[in-house]
Amino acid sequence: MEESKFIDKDKKYEKKGKSQLKGVWTRLKKDKLALIGLVILIILILMAIFANFIAPYEYDTQNLKNTFQSPSLKHLFGTDEFGRDIFSRIVYGSRISLQVGVIAVGIAVVIGGFLGAVAGYYSGKIDNVIMRIMDVLLSIPQMLLAISIVAALGNSLINLMVAVGVSSIPQYARIVRASVISIKNQEFVESARAIGSSDLRIIFKHVIPNCLAPVIVQATLGIGLAILTAAGLSFIGLGIKPPTPEWGAMLSGSRTYIRDYTYMTLFPGIAIVITIFAFNVLGDGLRDALDPKLKQ
Amino acid sequence: MENLLEIKNLSIEYVTDDGINKAVNNLNLKIREGETLGFVGETGAGKTTTALGIMRLVPNPPGKIVGGEIYFEGKDLLKKEEKNLREIRGNKISMIFQDPMTSLNPIITVGKQVEEVIKLHEELSKDELRNKAEKMLDTVGIRKERFDDYPHQFSGGMKQRVVIAMALACNPKLIIADEPTTALDVTIQAQVLELMKELKIKFNTSMLLITHDLGVVAETCDYVSIMYAGSSLEYGDVEKIYNNPLHPYTIGLFNSIPSLDEDKEKLDVIPGTPPDPSNLPTGCRFHPRCSHCMEICQKSLPKSIEVENGHFVSCFLYDKKMKEGK
Numbered sequence: 153m154e155e156s157k158f159i160d161k162d163k164k165y166e167k168k169g170k171s172q173l174k175g176v177w178t179r180l181k182k183d184k185l186a187l188i189g190l191v192i193l194i195i196l197i198l199m200a201i202f203a204n205f206i207a208p209y210e211y212d213t214q215n216l217k218n219t220f221q222s223p224s225l226k227h228l229f230g231t232d233e234f235g236r237d238i239f240s241r242i243v244y245g246s247r248i249s250l251q252v253g254v255i256a257v258g259i260a261v262v263i264g265g266f267l268g269a270v271a272g273y274y275s276g277k278i279d280n281v282i283m284r285i286m287d288v289l290l291s292i293p294q295m296l297l298a299i300s301i302v303a304a305l306g307n308s309l310i311n312l313m314v315a316v317g318v319s320s321i322p323q324y325a326r327i328v329r330a331s332v333i334s335i336k337n338q339e340f341v342e343s344a345r346a347i348g349s350s351d352l353r354i355i356f357k358h359v360i361p362n363c364l365a366p367v368i369v370q371a372t373l374g375i376g377l378a379i380l381t382a383a384g385l386s387f388i389g390l391g392i393k394p395p396t397p398e399w400g401a402m403l404s405g406s407r408t409y410i411r412d413y414t415y416m417t418l419f420p421g422i423a424i425v426i427t428i429f430a431f432n433v434l435g436d437g438l439r440d441a442l443d444p445k446l447k448q
Numbered sequence: 449m450e451n452l453l454e455i456k457n458l459s460i461e462y463v464t465d466d467g468i469n470k471a472v473n474n475l476n477l478k479i480r481e482g483e484t485l486g487f488v489g490e491t492g493a494g495k496t497t498t499a500l501g502i503m504r505l506v507p508n509p510p511g512k513i514v515g516g517e518i519y520f521e522g523k524d525l526l527k528k529e530e531k532n533l534r535e536i537r538g539n540k541i542s543m544i545f546q547d548p549m550t551s552l553n554p555i556i557t558v559g560k561q562v563e564e565v566i567k568l569h570e571e572l573s574k575d576e577l578r579n580k581a582e583k584m585l586d587t588v589g590i591r592k593e594r595f596d597d598y599p600h601q602f603s604g605g606m607k608q609r610v611v612i613a614m615a616l617a618c619n620p621k622l623i624i625a626d627e628p629t630t631a632l633d634v635t636i637q638a639q640v641l642e643l644m645k646e647l648k649i650k651f652n653t654s655m656l657l658i659t660h661d662l663g664v665v666a667e668t669c670d671y672v673s674i675m676y677a678g679s680s681l682e683y684g685d686v687e688k689i690y691n692n693p694l695h696p697y698t699i700g701l702f703n704s705i706p707s708l709d710e711d712k713e714k715l716d717v718i719p720g721t722p723p724d725p726s727n728l729p730t731g732c733r734f735h736p737r738c739s740h741c742m743e744i745c746q747k748s749l750p751k752s753i754e755v756e757n758g759h760f761v762s763c764f765l766y767d768k769k770m771k772e773g774k
Contacts, residue, residue: 338550339545339546339550339551340550340551340552340554343545343552343614345505345537346503346505346538346543346545347565347568347614348535348536348539348565348568348569349564349568350534357556357564358553361555361556362553362554362555
């Protein structure tokens, strides 16, 4: 109900909108799907933060009398082969998944963004060297690269994040480089140089903030992908060590029981799907909201 | 009056795969303190390149300053280190760009952008910075309530005012205005020019005004230099040149201005197009289009001759006349 009111007033708001953020928000509000994504995400984040209040059981409490319980009021999503409550494990698992997603993408954005910005801004030889290295990384399938990194570094949460992050650096380097190249030739950069700004100042103050939009979009989409990659790695046993609950690891652990106790694989799977869906629709919405061409 | 800026034999080239584009060739110029020099020429005559050359902002590669000297306050800018140049840019020499729509950063508020110029060159506290920036915006006629607005909330003319405020913020000695009114409509043009004229007197700055509008020059400049293919063909004070244009190119330019009194179907145009800077004609650069072309014009480059006091022209027509006179 509220929303339809907003849509009617949107145009007026947009003109008054003071900051860019407000403009983005008014445009994002029009995209219902993106809003749904945002709401799901907020719920997920709250779930991760307050996991110990929400989860009815500890994620690692075994109850061998109660193994393979079907979903019931007592165990919302049933119990697994050790009698652990699946709902509690999924709730706790959101912590790991969101952490992996956000930090892995963070690593990729910071390193990839920096490399891309340097390559784009200075062009020439530096550009060639950096981008050819990125091409080499890009030519290896992301999953394969992540597998080899984790295999080399060993299993741990941090290594998992590093692996997923490093393997997606090239994407961000490419995106940032492309936008930096288009931005650095604009007149306001020249005018910044003409008022005596140094290169570093121009990069950080004028160029990078102006190419954030596509990076934000890619990062939002990338978090979904990173969660999926992490889940995939856990699934093949290269991720989080038990008993820490991780959605991918839960999937992999329960796959042997898929015929008899389908719910064991179903719920972690649904959790992954919903999270990635939320990130993707939000990313799509942000892309539209941040597109300068649609700006009025 | 002393020369604030003196350019001697400046040559700038752009090296591309298709050859060397000689954008500026042996250009000589001078601007005294408090004076406005109009820099007139067709598109591609090397006006903007010269301006960028003075700022040492010619994009390199492909651009390169191949020779000459640019003296500013008695020191050669071409021999300065990048660090020292940064102290000059925006502080002593500032530039107003052609298109106000794109010369402001779209995601920083206009107030902050004015503040940034001051911050780069003066050590002031936050409040002082804001005060000074507000005052600057006020001088160009922008209310301080609009300090925190973004460029897209301003009209073209207002944006150009902001750009002017940025250019004047550190009270520079010289302003290079690169076609400051080309992107604006006529009424706003008049306002902006009036404002620039006013502020120039108020702050006692010199100005290099690049334009292809002879009307703008008459309105605002003290001296004028006619550029063609990277060098100055005629230089002198505005009245002398407007009353008594000597170079055939200058005369051609004046003839191609539509007149209100005459009823003409077609304007008198200068035949041909400006030369390709990668393949300049021999001799006088203008000879292929000149109606007074002589044999010598095809062979050698005319020198700059002082025809009357402070009125220079590079053309053999006047060389000969002088000789005959003698």
